[in-house]
Amino acid sequence: MSIGNRLAAQRKLHGYTQKQLARKLNLSQQVISNIEREASAPDVDFLKGTADLYQITIDELIGREAFYEVNTSIEKQILDMVKEMDGYGKELTLGIVSQVVKQGKNPNK
Incomplete structure (x- = not known):
């Protein structure tokens, strides 16, 4: 376009x-x-x-897509899925990812 x-x-x-x-x-x-x-x-x-x-x-x-360095096929799959989400889906995903990161930093919780 x-x-x-x-x-x-x-x-x-x-x-x-x-x-x-x-x-x-x-x-x-x-x-x-x-x-x-x-x-x-x-x-x-x-x-x-x-x-x-x-x-x-x-x-x-x-319409320029941001460039992200993708190191694995899993990262690429995640980014591809996020691109297809609407704003609400992205917000939900951010919340989930934030919780996963927190759990990874505090595995005893």
Whole structure:
């Protein structure tokens, strides 16, 4: 997916029209349109402002996956599963993993 299409999809996912997003970022609607149509490229300030507004990272905004060093096939399987979870599932998993780590540090408990 192109950067313009990805930015448009994120905007729609967060419930903004081009005009509303432009107002929030103190830009013109034409700037948003140009970026989404890839008539111009988004600058760093646009990406930072948009990511902040959506409360996501710039990597998430542009669809870049974080790089994690995976040492075993089990780690890869875990990461692949986490990628498929929604926010609620990730929160539950974090709680479970935290408990497993605590038990590993205190095996007598």
